[in-house]
Amino acid sequence: MNEEKIIDRRRFELTSIYALGAAIAAALGIPAFSYLLVPPKSKGSAEWVDAVDLSKLTVGTPEEVVFRRDRVDGWKVTSEKTTAWVIKQSDGQAVALAPQCTHLGCAYHWDDRDGNFICPCHNSRFSKDGKVLSGPAPRPLDRYAVRKEGTHLLIGTILPAAKDS
Amino acid sequence: MRRFVDWLDHRTGLETAIRSFLYEEIPASAGWHQVLGSVAIFAFLIQAFTGVLLAFNYAPTPGEAYNSLRYITSQVTAGKLIHGLHHWGASVMIIVVVLHMTQVFIWGAYKKPREATWMVGVFLLLVTLAYGLTGYLLPWDNRAYWGTIVTTRIAAQAPLLGPYLTRLLGVDGNIGVVTFARFYAAHVMLLPPVTTLLIGIHVYLVRKHGVTPAAGDIAPKQKFFPAQVFKDTVAIAIAFMVLFLMASAVQVPLERLADPTDTAYTPRPEWYFLFLFQTLKFFEGPLEIFGSVVLPTLAILVLFLVPFLDRKPAVRVAKRGFAILVACLAGLGWTALTAAALRSSPHPAETAENSGAAVQAWQQLSPEELAGIGYFRDEKCSNCHSVGHAPGGTVGPNLANISASRRNAAWMMRHFRHPADVIPGTSMPPIQLSDDQLYTLTAFLLKLSPANADALAAAPDTMVRGAMIYQSNHCEACHLVNGSGMKIGPPLNGLASRRQKDWVEKHFADPKKMSPGSMMPPYHFNPKEMEDVTAYLMQLPAASQ
Numbered sequence: 001m002n003e004e005k006i007i008d009r010r011r012f013e014l015t016s017i018y019a020l021g022a023a024i025a026a027a028l029g030i031p032a033f034s035y036l037l038v039p040p041k042s043k044g045s046a047e048w049v050d051a052v053d054l055s056k057l058t059v060g061t062p063e064e065v066v067f068r069r070d071r072v073d074g075w076k077v078t079s080e081k082t083t084a085w086v087i088k089q090s091d092g093q094a095v096a097l098a099p100q101c102t103h104l105g106c107a108y109h110w111d112d113r114d115g116n117f118i119c120p121c122h123n124s125r126f127s128k129d130g131k132v133l134s135g136p137a138p139r140p141l142d143r144y145a146v147r148k149e150g151t152h153l154l155i156g157t158i159l160p161a162a163k164d165s
Numbered sequence: 166m167r168r169f170v171d172w173l174d175h176r177t178g179l180e181t182a183i184r185s186f187l188y189e190e191i192p193a194s195a196g197w198h199q200v201l202g203s204v205a206i207f208a209f210l211i212q213a214f215t216g217v218l219l220a221f222n223y224a225p226t227p228g229e230a231y232n233s234l235r236y237i238t239s240q241v242t243a244g245k246l247i248h249g250l251h252h253w254g255a256s257v258m259i260i261v262v263v264l265h266m267t268q269v270f271i272w273g274a275y276k277k278p279r280e281a282t283w284m285v286g287v288f289l290l291l292v293t294l295a296y297g298l299t300g301y302l303l304p305w306d307n308r309a310y311w312g313t314i315v316t317t318r319i320a321a322q323a324p325l326l327g328p329y330l331t332r333l334l335g336v337d338g339n340i341g342v343v344t345f346a347r348f349y350a351a352h353v354m355l356l357p358p359v360t361t362l363l364i365g366i367h368v369y370l371v372r373k374h375g376v377t378p379a380a381g382d383i384a385p386k387q388k389f390f391p392a393q394v395f396k397d398t399v400a401i402a403i404a405f406m407v408l409f410l411m412a413s414a415v416q417v418p419l420e421r422l423a424d425p426t427d428t429a430y431t432p433r434p435e436w437y438f439l440f441l442f443q444t445l446k447f448f449e450g451p452l453e454i455f456g457s458v459v460l461p462t463l464a465i466l467v468l469f470l471v472p473f474l475d476r477k478p479a480v481r482v483a484k485r486g487f488a489i490l491v492a493c494l495a496g497l498g499w500t501a502l503t504a505a506a507l508r509s510s511p512h513p514a515e516t517a518e519n520s521g522a523a524v525q526a527w528q529q530l531s532p533e534e535l536a537g538i539g540y541f542r543d544e545k546c547s548n549c550h551s552v553g554h555a556p557g558g559t560v561g562p563n564l565a566n567i568s569a570s571r572r573n574a575a576w577m578m579r580h581f582r583h584p585a586d587v588i589p590g591t592s593m594p595p596i597q598l599s600d601d602q603l604y605t606l607t608a609f610l611l612k613l614s615p616a617n618a619d620a621l622a623a624a625p626d627t628m629v630r631g632a633m634i635y636q637s638n639h640c641e642a643c644h645l646v647n648g649s650g651m652k653i654g655p656p657l658n659g660l661a662s663r664r665q666k667d668w669v670e671k672h673f674a675d676p677k678k679m680s681p682g683s684m685m686p687p688y689h690f691n692p693k694e695m696e697d698v699t700a701y702l703m704q705l706p707a708a709s710q
Contacts, residue, residue, distance in 0.1 A: 013395035020402040027409055028214065031243035035218055038242035068594065074222070075229075075236035079545070079594075 042072055048147060048154040049082075051096070055151040057088040062110045062117070062128065065096075067155065084144055084155055085110070085117070087128060097130050098142040098158050108141075117141070187390035192378030195393055198272070199376060200400035201265035206364060207401045208258035211408070212296070213357060215251040223303075225349040227342055228556060230305040231422045238419065249412030255297055257408050259437050262293050270471070270492055273480030274377035280472035282370040287469050289363050292356055297435055299352040302345060310423030311432030313340055313348070319457045339425065342556075380481045426525050426623040433506075440502035443509075526620035527628065528706050530612060531649035532641060535632035535701075537609025538624050540602055549593065553618025561593060564610060565618035577607045605636060631701020634694050643685070646705060654685060659707035669699050 051067040065086045070077050083099040097117075101108045106121035116133055117126040124135030131140050145156035174180035222241055224233040237244035266286060269275055275283035302313045317340055320330040335343030387393075424430070434442050441461060448456035467474070475488050482489060527535060541547070546564075551557035553565045571577070579586065581603045584593040596603065613621060635641070641650035646657050660669070668679065673695065676685040690698060 010391060013391040017391060017395055017398045020398045024402060024405050027405070028211075031246050032214070032218055035241060035243045035247050036221065040236070040240040040242060040244075042240070075224070075232040075240075077545075079548075 048156050050149075050152050051084060051155040052086055052153050053151055054086075054088055054092075054094055054148070054153050057086065057094075059088045059090050060128070062087045062097075064099075064110070069155075083107075085141075086153060093148070094146060094153050095129065096144040096146050096153065096155050098144060100142070101137060102132075102139050102141060102161070103135070103137040187388075187394070189372065189389040190386040191376040191389050191393060192382050193384035193387055194379035194382035195376050195387070197396055197400075198268055199393070200397045201261060201268055202371070203397035204400050204404050205258065205261045205265050206368075208254060208261050208404065209360060209364065211250060211254050211405075212258060215247050215254060216353065216357075218247050219251055220353065225303070225345070227305045227345050227423065230303060230345070234304050234419065238417070245417075246412055249415070249417050250408060252417040253408055253411040253415065255300060256435075256437070257404060257411075258293055259297065261404065262290055266290065267492070267496075269377075271482060271489065272377060272379070273482075273485060273488075275472045276478060276480060277472070277476070279370070279374050279377065282367060282374065283472050284469055285363055285367045285370065287465070289360070289367060290468075291465065292360050292363060294437075296352060296356055297437065299348040299356070301435060302340075302348045303352065304419055305345070305423050306420040307423055307427060307430055308418065308420045308432065310340070310425065311427075311430050312434055313344070315432050315434070317344070322454050323458050324454070377480075421626070424623065424625050426527070426620065427625060428525070436503065439506040440499050443502040443506035446509075525624075526617045527624035528704060529647055530621070530624075530632075531608070531647050532632045532635045533605050533608045533649065534612045535609070535624065535629055536636035537605045537607070537612075538621065539629040539633040540598060540606040541609060542626070542629065544596055544598070544606075552613065552622045553615065555619060555622035565613055565615045567610065567613070572611060574604070574607045574611065577610060578603055581606070627697050627700045628704060630694075630697035631699070634690070634698040635701060638688065654683075657702055658705050660705055661703045662707065666699050666703055669702060670695055673698075 047070065049067050049069045052063070052065045057063050062085045065084050066081055067084070068079055069082050070079050084096040085099060087095045087097070089095065099107055101119035101121065101124055103119065103122055103124050106119050108117045108119040108124070108126065110116075111118045114125075116128065117130075118124070119126075119135065119137070122136050124137035125133040126137065126141050127133055129140075130143065132138075139161055142158050142161055145159055147154045147156065170180055219237065222233060222237045222244065224230055234248070238248050239245075269283065269286070298316060301316075302309045317331065317334050317336045320334060321327045321336070323330055333347070335341075335345075335347040337343065433439070441457075444460060445453065445456045448454075475485075477485075479485055527538070541552075547555070547557035549558040549560035551559065551563045551565075553563070557563075571580075576587065578600075580588070581596045581598070583595055584591045596606070598606070609621075635646075640646075643654035644650050644657050645652050650656075664672075672679040672685075673688045673690065675687055676683040
């Protein structure tokens with residue numbers, strides 16, 4: 001074998017080693033990446049839970065409503081207690097706010113004196129319709145999807161966060 | 166970049182180490198036949214990688230294990246592929262390891278001074294098989310459960326050591342949570358570091374003695390990199406391609422959840438253990454221990470001692486007729502035994518006969534009582550209540566021990582509808598079922614006692630579903646099962662001895678065609694319902710009255 005052939009051969013071998021190595025790494029890396037980071041297919045569609053009879057609520061006064069719902073938790077479905085702050089509107093509709101502050105997830109409560117929601121952790125204040133009034137909260141309170149059936153309010157999933165205006 | 170590499174090398178010697186590893190001199194005769202060791206290491210790395218990924222979504226306790234594995238394969242993105250790579254990767258690893266040993270044997274590479282390298286290699290083979298054995302239980306399906314029952318019974322036969330082995334494997338009469346924990350711990354915590362250590366020693370020894378040259382190879386040596394690394398990489402890529410195709414194309418068998426009461430199940434080991442399974446069949450009675458323990462132990466011992474049994478320095482194949490003959494015979498024997506096992510053992514689908522098997526407690530329940538188990542399971546009552554020793558919650562009382570004052574349908578019905586009215590302060594939610602369904606649930610709970618709780622809790626799901634279909638279609642309005650129902654139509658006990666399954670299925674679709682003069686209306690079930698309800702009817706024991 002002459003010198004040139006040896007060099008060619010060596011170049012071919014090196015290229016093959018890197019190319020095959022990269023192909024194997026990709027064939028393992030891409031599935032591993034999606035396995036860990038792509039959200040799993042969820043079983044079944046979001047369910048609606050009968051949370052409260054609206055006729056029992058006063059218009060304009062937020063009410064803490066506790067209801068039970070099934071939560072899909074990996075390979076398990078657990079039935080758990082969930083809370084929503086429900087505000088009945090004058091037109092008979094209602095808003096259901098998710099019970100966690102949008103800052104760091106603490107549970108906020110209704111301050112009857114000031115007429116707004118206050119989060120005890122870092123003093124974020126929210127108006128009755130969930131807008132940020134003061135404090136570090138980055139966006140308005142999250143809302144549940146709601147549907148009315150007769151006088152009953154059905155609560156669905158939490159809606160994607162709306163832009164703060 | 167260069168400066169960084171120099172800096173790193175000066176501080177750690179990393180580059181020098183990699184260089185001396187890659188530019189190791191190997192014989193000119195080294196080549197394609199010596200790629201298998203590298204492929205084996207690669208196969209191990211694949212198992213480690215996919216194993217860790219699986220563990221990220223896997224709950225290592227019985228029951229949960231099965232559910233989480235189902236979750237991985239049905240819901241997690243690429244989960245099926247990762248599980249497939251791990252499952253078939255085990256087979257690939259065994260094949261590669263055995264091919265590697267065969268190559269070393271034929272080339273006579275175990276001879277002086279490489280005896281220790283060979284013996285460490287035999288250890289690695291045993292470790293590889295131990296992965297197969299322990300990993301087999303981890304899906305906790307019927308296959309895993311029954312296969313492991315056999316494994317642990319064989320271990321128990323070992324002379325002197327039997328009882329200790331049994332205890333070590335966490336087997337107390339039967340396999341259960343402790344066995345599972347032991348197998349899992351061995352599989353993921355004990356074996357991997359042992360393997361890593363052994364591979365380290367093995368590779369060190371290979372490097373210490375150098376790659377074995379072919380007989381009479383006196384040509385100038387060559388470097389390991391890149392010529393041999395290229396060959397190794399190509400071999401690895403081929404092995405990986407085969408594995409990847411298998412993992413994407415071939416369904417990994419996952420049977421139904423382990424069912425200790427399934428008397429119809431014939432366990433079969435993984436293909437690479439089939440030869441042992443077949444060997445067992447040649448020994449009966451007191452001789453059985455020869456097939457199960459003595460012969461395998463001897464075989465391992467012989468494998469270990471190969472370098473000392475064959476001490477002649479000759480490495481040329483032509484001069485080692487006897488050794489090669491022994492290897493060929495071993496290979497032939499393995500093939501013949503495996504083939505015989507594949508031919509003789511019944512296909513899983515044909516084993517659904519349970520004639521002669523003892524009648525299980527759940528088989529004696531009325532359809533209503535058995536259907537009640539279904540509502541019990543559907544309503545997830547076991548999240549809070551235990552039944553006997555079956556796993557369940559501890560929030561509520563164990564339902565096998567309901568006190569006499571509550572052991573009546575009226576109390577139970579009131580309790581199901583409005584738990585807090587009957588037991589003030591209870592955290593039990595009302596059960597959202599129709600009255601008919603609640604009565605069915607009540608029927609099961611009234612039947613429950615500490616004596617039958619475990620046996621009833623183990624009723625196979627298919628049968629329970631079948632009973633629920635039977636119950637909800639009011640079949641008992643005409644038919645009699647286990648003494649409950651009417652005799653307008655024929656009693657259904659012992660149906661399997663009178664009719665074939667497909668006859669029953671056709672009969673559902675068009676009763677008048679199958680039995681002229683029948684008053685039975687046609688029933689149109691979906692395939693799953695049809696499967697469940699026929700399975701239920703076909704298992705009904707012959708009437709005892």
